[in-house]
Amino acid sequence: MEEIIKSPAKVNLGLWVLEKRADNYHNIYTVIHTVALYDVITIKPSYKLKIEFTNPNIPEENTVSKAVRIFEETTGIAQNYHIIVQKVIPTGSGLGGGSSNAAAILKKLNQLSGNPLSEEELNKLAVYIGADVPFFLKEGMAIAEGIGDKITKLPVKLEKEIFIIYPDLEVKTSEIYSRITTDMLTTKEQINIIDNLLKENRLEEFLQRTENILGNISKEMFPVINEVLNTLEFLGFKGYITGSGSAVFAFGRPDKRLEDICRGRNWKLFKTRLT
DSSP states (O other): EEEEEEEEEEEEEEEEEEEEOSSSSSSEEEEEEEEEEEEEHHHHHHESOHHHHHHHTTTSOHHHHHHHHHHHHHHHOOOEEEEEEEOOOOOTSSSOOOHHHHHHHHHHHHTTTTTOHHHHHHHHHHHHHHHTTTEEEEEEEEEETTTTEEEEESSOOOOOOEEEEESOOOOOOOHHHHHOOOGGOHHHHHHHHHHHHHHHTOOHHHHHHBBBBHHHHHHHHOOOHHHHHHHHHHTTTTOOOTTHHHEEEESOOOOOOHHHHHHHHHHEEEEBBOO
């Protein structure tokens, strides 16, 4: 029987980088929210495993293949399915498409296999696949800490319309992390202020104080990201970079002037909402 699942995007409402760890990764503190922008994944029974993407640039070794492999290795249950991923979420955009795909596959394979793995066991597999994957097991609005593996789901959501601009640029997160310097790091005292705003449900004040350390690096490296931000500011919107870029989002609805600009500059414009 054919199964069809929707795999949502995310935006980072804020992202701070803390100290460097012994394993050379950085600890982070980020606030993430799912978005009503979806890849669509079709799963059909097959005589052997086959994974296809509508985007031909996805490498053979990818988050979906990793998710299937680690699920098989952990459970000992062969996953003979034809998996087709219809890509809508741009790659290298900071919208988390690959991580979302992996989480969606993990949850669905577990369900189809009779739920052999607990939520905690699934989370361990998610951490192994990638930093944002644990968040997508929960969705909604959450705080992610550590390397993105420690998830605290918040009891509220921001019920807001947003739009996202993707300036046709793939950004490699590892490259952005490699450019972090000690003066960019956030102190735990600063994080405590942000954390208290969230716990006290002072979300509008949080949005006024928010920043994205990785995004700050990206906009200096890639002029087109700054161009998007400046365009939004000129038209009266406040732009926010998600993840390490290159996508930028803003609250509200785009006007015709912005739609025309995006069309003229070959920027993809997605009208959506936080979900």
